Amino acid sequence: MSQAPQTAQQPVILTGDRPTGPLHLGHFVGSLRSRVELQHTHRQHVLLADTQAMTDNAHDPDKVRRNVLEVALDYLAVGIDPALTTIAVQSHLPALAELTLLYLNFVTVARLERNPTIKEEIHARGFGRDIPAGFLCYPVAQAADITGFKAQVVPVGEDQAPLIEQTNEIVRRINRQVDAELLPEAQALIPEMGRLPGIDGKAKMSKSLGNSIPLSSTADEITHAVKQMYTDPNHLRASDPGTVEGNVVFTYLDVFDPRKEEVEALKDHYRRGGLGDMVVKRRLEEVLQNLLAPIRERRTQLAADPGYVFGILREGTRKSQDITQATLDEVRGALGTFSFDRS
Amino acid sequence: MSQAPQTAQQPVILTGDRPTGPLHLGHFVGSLRSRVELQHTHRQHVLLADTQAMTDNAHDPDKVRRNVLEVALDYLAVGIDPALTTIAVQSHLPALAELTLLYLNFVTVARLERNPTIKEEIHARGFGRDIPAGFLCYPVAQAADITGFKAQVVPVGEDQAPLIEQTNEIVRRINRQVDAELLPEAQALIPEMGRLPGIDGKAKMSKSLGNSIPLSSTADEITHAVKQMYTDPNHLRASDPGTVEGNVVFTYLDVFDPRKEEVEALKDHYRRGGLGDMVVKRRLEEVLQNLLAPIRERRTQLAADPGYVFGILREGTRKSQDITQATLDEVRGALGTFSFDRS
Structure with a gap:
């Protein structure tokens, strides 16, 4: 794969993670x-979404703080x-907070409450009536993230x-009001491989599900995880036929x-029968050990030099501050809000 | 009245106006x-709340923008x-936007919907179900304003x-979580004189009510306004007894x-009867002309030099940026969110 430099022609992509645990x-x-x-192939921006993580972790900011470094280590290691x-680091991009507050005026409460993702997550988190306002509003904060970087993908x-x-509803609403293609609409990129199941066979692998x-x-943890892994509960003896x-x-x-x-x-x-779980598991263990050994090695090296990692985050955050501030200025300018420079 | 310099011992007061029309x-x-x-007697901070004005004027940012200068002229003229x-200028204090997003995680949607002021204003504005999310959330933005300046009054x-x-619920929630008197609770200062009625006798004087x-x-507009003023509709002749x-x-x-x-x-x-409306109105007109003439004169002088006025706003905004950013840093530090300086 060629190490082509990022160019202005490449589409902009934004991704990120809530830093609530190691990846x-x-x-x-x-x-x-x-x-x-x-x-x-893209100009890629990745957000350590610590502000968004606070929407359902406000009681434990320390967890979010610690995991900023952990997730950054994962990124670099892979x-x-x-x-x-x-x-x-999202919390250090004030223009995104300002864009969020601005966009909140272009979205109704009823619209936020209708969002299927939010509905499901409210249910999954057991918030009941006690939904933090920040949680209800986080799709608007995401719209700020996406448009702040002018992400197309x-x-x-x-x-x-x-x-x-x-996000695209907000984009169209703003573009219509300023009568210009100010902000790009974003396209969802749905990954080919969906979710990886957990080692227990549950649909989703998740730290909180253990x-x-x-x-x-x-290496030992990998061995242990593969040993525990869910197979065919009816495949009791190696000679039995099993289900894949x-x-x-x-x-x-x-995968x-x-x-x-x-x-x-x-x-x-x-x-057909005649193949024991242990044989298959040994093969998988080898595959996973081979996959994760170089990642772990690189992660350990990086973890020994957090100053280097923070330097990378500092530089990425500085660049992202410039990009998102430029977008904020542009949106405000097009809408015609107050500015000392335009007075 | 002595021109005592502001001192750290004086209580901090925060006030402001939505710049949606001249005062x-x-x-x-x-x-x-x-x-x-x-x-x-206080360290006084005044906000030209253009961000808050956008919560129900997002369709007309130009109106808000223009009135930043108009309201500033009113301030200086009085x-x-x-x-x-x-x-x-509120929109130029990013720390307030960041505090707002943070505080939204400490307030439930149900709590915001219960706020009697918001309920009444939603009704008064005829939003129905289409309440802008920014409008529902504006009490949280006000909490950010008040605490951002550590206002006590x-x-x-x-x-x-x-x-x-x-505001004080958020203050107590944060103080409890960080186990310190980080933010002061604010006291409401209810003015002695309540609302001045409109010249038509309606309870509230308001530009939009005309x-x-x-x-x-x-001077002519004052004369005209006093002429139109609502008196006692049953006081048809000067000789009739009238109601005050x-x-x-x-x-x-x-007043x-x-x-x-x-x-x-x-x-x-x-x-008793025997006093005509015109006589009383002439007296009021004289009083109002005397009150407003020096204000108008000073306002006209200032309006001729907008650069001077913007210079004042720039300086006030710069000072307020420092104050609110210091509060944001302090709140984040106490909560333990991510910081490059504390990593």
Whole structure:
């Protein structure tokens, strides 16, 4: 892959993560892996979304603070290259807060309450009536993030498409009012590989569900995780025929093992009977150890020099401040709000 | 009155106006007059609340923009002294936007919807279900304003006391979480003289109701306004007995005429009969002309030199940026959110 420098012609892409825990294999499959590719073909901006993380972690800012570094280490360890990608800390981009407040005037409360993603997340978090106002408003903050960078492409999970729609409604509303193509509409980029299931077979790998394999796992932790992994509960003896569908070990082999034909042969064997779980798990363990060893090694090196990592974040944040401030100035100028320079 | 310099011992007061139109006699009586006094005994900060004005004027930013200068002229013309009072443009204080986003995480949507002031204003503006999210959230933005300046005293109309209560709930919530008296609670300062009625007798003087006397009125406009003024509709001939209560001319004389005994004598005469509306109106006209002539004169001089006025706003805004940024840093530090300096 060529190390082409970012050019103005490349489309702008914005991604990011709430820093609420170290990233895991699910993030690797769902987004990190593709970011490493996309940085060669797009102007890529990645946000450490600590402001957004506060919308449901206001009681524990310390967790968010600590994980800014952890997630940055994950980024760099998997190969996100600060020469190709700007990595910024969201809370240090005041223009995004100002854009958010501005956009809140262009969205009704009823519209926010109708957002399917928000509805589902409110339910999942058990907020009931006690939804923090910041949580209800976070799609507007995301619209500020996306438009602040003038992102044209935003990778999102399938369930997050309504967030892009909300952004584009704001974009169209503002563009109509100023009668110009001031802000670009964003396109959702839905990843080919959807969610990686947890090691327990649940649909989603998640730190809080305790079914994840963090990118920073030690070799022993990987061994242990694979041992615990959900297979076919009816496959009691090696000689029994087994089921491959929903069997996490095979799902992971499909995702991570590059030797596709060998994996297909293993599946056939497992279905016929005569292939024990331990054999398949040993193979997966080897694959995961090979995948994660260089990531862990690089992560350990970087973690030993946090000053270097913070230097990267500082530089990415500074660049992002300039970009988002320029957008804020442009939006305000087009709308005609007060400015000392235009008075 | 002594021109005592502001000192750290004086309590901090925050006031301001949405710049949506030039200020009028109602503002003069309800707030401006007392600000001219309070600046000698308090550290006074005044906000030109253009960000807040956008919460119900997003369709017309130009109106808000133009009125920033108009309201600043009104301030300076009535005697708000930039050597004693900092006057700042709200949209140029990014720390307030950042504090607002932070505080939104400490307030529930249900709580915002319960706010009686908001309920009433939603009704008054006819928003129905289409309440802009920014409007629902503006009490939180006000909490950011008040705490951003660490204001201890906030002059508000009686109907706005719930806004101070909302601020103090956030203050207590944050102070409890950080286990320190980080932010001061604010006290509402309810003005002695409540609302000045409109010249048509309606309870509230308001530009949009067309019943106001702007501070920038010409002599002719004052004459015309007093002529139109609502008196006693049953007082058809001078010889008839008249009613003083609800008679706007007498209400205004009570407020503006320093010769209280003469006003009382006039009231008696009017009640007995034999005193024509024209006589009373001539007296009020003289009082208002005397009150407004020097204000208008000073306003005209200032309006001829907008660069001077913007210089004052620039300086006040710069000082206010420092104050509000220091508060934001302090709140973030106490909560323990991410900072490059504390990493």
